Amino acid sequence: MTDRSSQLPYGVGRLGVGFWLFMAAMAGVFGVGVYAYAHELQAGPGSSGMRNLGDDAGAAWGMYIVFYVFFVGVSFPGITLAALIRLMRIRVLEPIARLAELLAVISLLLAGLAVVADLGRPMDGLILLPKFARPMSPFFGTFTLVIAGYFFASFVYLYLTSRRDMAACAKVPSRLRWLHRLWAAGYRDTPGERSRHDHATFWLALLIIPLLITAHSTLGFVFGIQVGRPGWFGTLQAPAFVVLAGVSGVGFSILLVALLRKVMHLEHVISERVFPWLGNFLWVLSAIYIYFMISEWLTVSYAGREIAKDVEHSLTLGPYAVPFYITIGTLAAAFVLPLIGFLTRRWSMWLLIPAGICANVAAVLKRYVLVVSSQTHGSLLGETPGSYAPAWGEYAVIAGLFALGAMLYAAFLKAFPIVPVVGHDDEPIEKAAPDRAHGRRLVLFWATLTAGIVLATAGFQLSPGDVPRAGVPYAPVLFIVGVMLMFLSAIVYELVPAKDAAELPAADPPAADQPQGES
């Protein structure tokens, strides 16, 4: 087969020197992270900076949990943007949907790795969590809904929305043709296919949003229900986590879009009009989060218990003052800079890129001060405050996770087009006449969806309650499989092939765009 990878769009299949240098650098950082984690496994979790709670002790949750929450937060706009683009037909944002979806999938993977890295017995955790996870623990929601359900739903959405472009790429004989064909799974770009895709993605987008809100709220509840930890306990944690996830995720998306647009010369595909949308999302979400922070501070400082004030004091005047005020400053910048763009109607990169960076710095530092301060200074017994200083290994593992994410993203960029290839998105979706397979398709769809609901319910009910090991072993897996099946039904609906001679394919699908500059 003649390899015509050069005809694939947007640098797909072309691995230049720049790519290999980048991957080598990331692999090096990832290698250091792996070494650091192996060292921690061998020497014990005590080789980190974490310690017990109590008098003159420290924090038992540190950087791994901070970045676990960060990575889950970065995944938030990935699917939210993709879902909103679909539901509200925001055409100008469609070119960035796939890169946002991919960001969501990869960041959720990194979140899972971060939390496993934090476990004292990770191998046992990987077995015991699927076997005995308890729905009553907020970690159940984190483990099942976030890492499994949300990750899988994001992957399904990414898969379905990419099939059309994969089918276009599969027409070009290249080394990656097998992958493109596999991914496209027989997509033929007929009116019927487009109609079914439109329908499936509508409902998928609609149902992913409550899953997303639930999943992020569960993360907030991990902290918010802890009556024994002043600074954590409160009703605002769940909504605050959702909003801060939006802030950091939109900020990260701005940086990613700007970077890819520049490096891959996508200016003609990703319009500049994308940035006002992202900028507006950013200042609105930042404003909401600032409001939450003010509300919380006023409540505690006005009428909080003395013990709760100790935590506030540690942030405003104590050992966490520096990161706390940097958080305030960067959050304010993430609000003010895009607001300037909104008010002046001039969206310069000099506003947006610093805003994106500030949003992420604020998100990391806010989570750091939240997670750590309530452990070292949040004691209902008035214990002597402790301290937490991350060890080199923790930094190395986190850097390794970022490097892994960068490698996966870059690999995807070379395997699939990151922006739409087939460019007739403005065509109205025709209502196609049903084909002979439509009845069978519906039966399979409903059977999959029903099986998913039943399994998820059964798995939830059969999971252990208060009596340990009393539920059915691996019932949590049933729950996860049920949730996955519910989302898999969308794939079933789209993939059951048409079977009608009356359903003729549309005019020959347009060829892939001309090759673009390499990254």
Added chain:
Amino acid sequence: MSKGRGPDRRNLLGALAASLGAIVGLFVAPRLAGGRRNGSKAHAEGTDADQRTRRWGMVIDLDRCTGCGACSVACRSENNVPTGGPGDKWRGRRIDWMHLRRTTDGKFPNVRTSVFPMPCNQCEDPACIRVCPVGATYLNEEGLVAQIWDQCIGCRYCMMACPYSRRYFNWFEPEWPESHRNMLNPEVATRPVGVVEKCTFCHHRIRNAQQQARIDGRKLADGDVQTACQEVCPARAIKFGDLDDPNSEVAKLAASPRAFRMLEDVGTKPKVYYLAKDWTP
């Protein structure tokens, strides 16, 4: 055969009805089956000859306590608590099931130092068991916050939840001095690195006493069970027994006007009572 783009109405109604029926059935069936999953009384382990389960509790008389630390040492010895060491490596990482908390109030020369021996409070509504993702810690029928150490995955969520900071994580592989290894108590399992542990109210001593009572064909009497800390206290400041037995010493002392519990307003219902004539929270 469907006629439009959307789902066929009959298919939709059928599938919804089937799902609803399945969901209702799956929710109802476990409850009809007796709800063994949650708080079942099907097997009350360790009940003695009179088939009564206990509500184990402790009373610590702060007016007798001298702060000598014998209770803490005895506990470490009895329960194979690993030793720590000096230096920053061990700061905040030592395991101390019976922790002596020293607080100082006032300014020189009017200084008052209090010593609080603090075991696990074995709460009746513990915050820690709710959050454990794998059920490695749970409330058993005798009111003990029990642990299954080999079920623990080391997430440390229970440590976050405990308002009294009575749980400890094994940050390193446990070690004992060479001289101590032959003195480990074979009745208490050692815990590996990566596992959270805490005071168990000498659960193994409770089991032994109950077994002996069964063998002897008698009821377990007040005073049959002595925790290691109670046994060794020279001031006899620690009492242990069944709070549900109105004739037990702990039940009478818990009703004393000197009695108080830590953080009573938090709602955990701790079962360690402290006695002090003058104590300001």
